Amino acid sequence: MSGEAAVSAPGKTILFGEHAAVYGHPALVAALDHRMTVTARASTFSERGMLRLEIPSLRIARTVALTQTVDAVKEPGDLAILAVTIGTADLIRHPDGFHIRIDSTIPAGSGFGSSAALAVAVVAACRRACGDDIAPDEIARLASSIERHQHGRASGVDVQAVLRGGVLLCRLSDDGFLEREELPGAGARLDAFRLFHSGVPNETTGEMVGAVRRLQDREPARVREAFETIAAATRDGRAALLRGDGAALVPLVLRAEAALEAIGVVPGGVIEAIRAIEAEGGAAKISGAGGLTGAGAGLVLVAHAEPEWHERFTPPKGWIAHRVRLGAEGLRSEIAA
Ligand code: MEV
Numbered sequence: 001m002s003g004e005a006a007v008s009a010p011g012k013t014i015l016f017g018e019h020a021a022v023y024g025h026p027a028l029v030a031a032l033d034h035r036m037t038v039t040a041r042a043s044t045f046s047e048r049g050m051l052r053l054e055i056p057s058l059r060i061a062r063t064v065a066l067t068q069t070v071d072a073v074k075e076p077g078d079l080a081i082l083a084v085t086i087g088t089a090d091l092i093r094h095p096d097g098f099h100i101r102i103d104s105t106i107p108a109g110s111g112f113g114s115s116a117a118l119a120v121a122v123v124a125a126c127r128r129a130c131g132d133d134i135a136p137d138e139i140a141r142l143a144s145s146i147e148r149h150q151h152g153r154a155s156g157v158d159v160q161a162v163l164r165g166g167v168l169l170c171r172l173s174d175d176g177f178l179e180r181e182e183l184p185g186a187g188a189r190l191d192a193f194r195l196f197h198s199g200v201p202n203e204t205t206g207e208m209v210g211a212v213r214r215l216q217d218r219e220p221a222r223v224r225e226a227f228e229t230i231a232a233a234t235r236d237g238r239a240a241l242l243r244g245d246g247a248a249l250v251p252l253v254l255r256a257e258a259a260l261e262a263i264g265v266v267p268g269g270v271i272e273a274i275r276a277i278e279a280e281g282g283a284a285k286i287s288g289a290g291g292l293t294g295a296g297a298g299l300v301l302v303a304h305a306e307p308e309w310h311e312r313f314t315p316p317k318g319w320i321a322h323r324v325r326l327g328a329e330g331l332r333s334e335i336a337a
Contacts, residue, residue, distance in 0.1 A: 003095075005128035006039040006336040009121040010328040011106040011220060012113030012161035013195065013287045013299060015249070016234040016256050017170075020264060021155035025231040026171040028238055029161035030187060032195070033328035035119040036104035039336050040125035043078050044093035050097040053080055056106065066097065073150045076108075083146050091130055098126060108324075110200050110298030111288020113328055115150060116158035119143035121333055128333075136163060139331070140178070151206040153213070165330025169238050183238070187327015189246040192303045194310050195322040199296020200271055201289070208289035212263055222262060227258035238261035241285035250283050259287035265290035270297040273316035275304060 004038045017027025043052075049066045060077045066085060073079045099104055100122065115289040120143045127134040137170040140159050147154045156178045157170040167186035199301040204210070216223040233256040239250035257274060260266055266274070266286050274284045281302040295318065304310055315321060 001129055003129045003337045004039070004041045005125050005296065006334040007121050007124045007128065008035045008037040008334050009124075009331045010035050010113075010163045010165060011117060011324075012158055013111070013301065013326065014157070014235045015167075015190075015193075015301070016252065017157070017225060017230060018286070018288055018290070019209070019260070019263060020208055020227040020230040020265050021157050021170070022136070022153055022212075023171050023227060024174065025227055026164060026169055026173050026226055026235050026238075027155065027157045027232045028167070028241075030167045030190060031161055031165040031330055032112070032324045032326055032327040032329040033116075033329075034104075034106040034112060034322070034324055036102065036114065036121055037104050037334055038118075038121040038125040038248040039101045040122070040129040041322065042097040042126075042129040043099050044096050051081060051101045053077055053099070054099075054101045055080070055224075056061060056101075061292040069303060080113060080122055081148070082149055083119050083122035083143075084126055086149070086192050087142050088130070089124050091127070091132065093130070098129070099169055100125070107200075107298075109203050109204065110296075111156050111286070111290075112196060112197075113162050115147060115205070117162045119146040120159060120163050124331055136331070140165060144178075147193070151204070151209060153209055163331050167327050169234070169243065183241055187325065189241055189244055190249075190326045191307065192246045192249055192301045192305055193326065196300045196302060196312075196315055197317040197322060198273070198298065198300045198316075198319050199294065201267075201291030201296055201298050202294035203288040203289075203292050208265055208291070211292060212265065215263060226259040227263045229258055233259075238254055248307050250303045253283035253285045253301065253303045254278065256282070260286055261330055262292060264292065265297075267291045267294055267297055269295045270300065273319070274300075276316070280309075282315075
């Protein structure tokens, strides 16, 4: 069997709802137009069951046996191997091997959704290279299982954001099903937001989710109150987007950030920088898992109702502006190079 497919998936930002989403609260998420492109070739190898993986931006070129199990994602590239293994396990006819090439402009390990984009795009590219026109719900199921291998407990909202694109409200139901509501046109109402990379966090998403779970064991009332505040901001954010009132999102950012600080997912240096933004009449929040100990918390959303304020705004030292459109297209086919 031989065939080739190329797909791309966007990054994502969580506008409201991170961490609370893991416990069944809603999250408002938007795809952003940094993209990851995955090209998969189902190929004839001299040896059966081999995977050739190339990620030029990380200088990765590895050939591994597909029977090799990846129990823990330790090195760059492990997640891609895991995605190929899980994503193709139930194929009826297996090719001799795969060639995978990954090119990405999504910052890794920083709340921009690079793991979800990788899981979704690798599954879709491998299956399509084998002639399997896999349905989006099945891609979501497999990609969520790949994420759980990497992060432990995961809500699945990142996977939905990069798969479906646009702006979505998602909620993990009690029976493990991810409900979603698409908010068409909402991307155009997000111009109060600018995106900054505050530095790669010291902790992984899995470690951050674990830290919140331990805090919940020790101080359930504190975590419950924070999650309720986050959930209310998420619902109010949805309502503001539906009535076309982007400016109403700014005070919600203040509330959500205060709740995220209360559960300890914003490191000290980032809290200081956010207080300085608030002193200037703006608001800012982490987006994604955040961090505990380092100087950076990954993606930070800065909000202000006046576009001129953003023009005057000087970002804190070390923060990098990412000028990306929100509400970008989800998973799509590309022409194989
Ligand atoms: C990570 O982008 C968002 C978290 O809420 C984890 C999850 O929802 O799976 C921290």
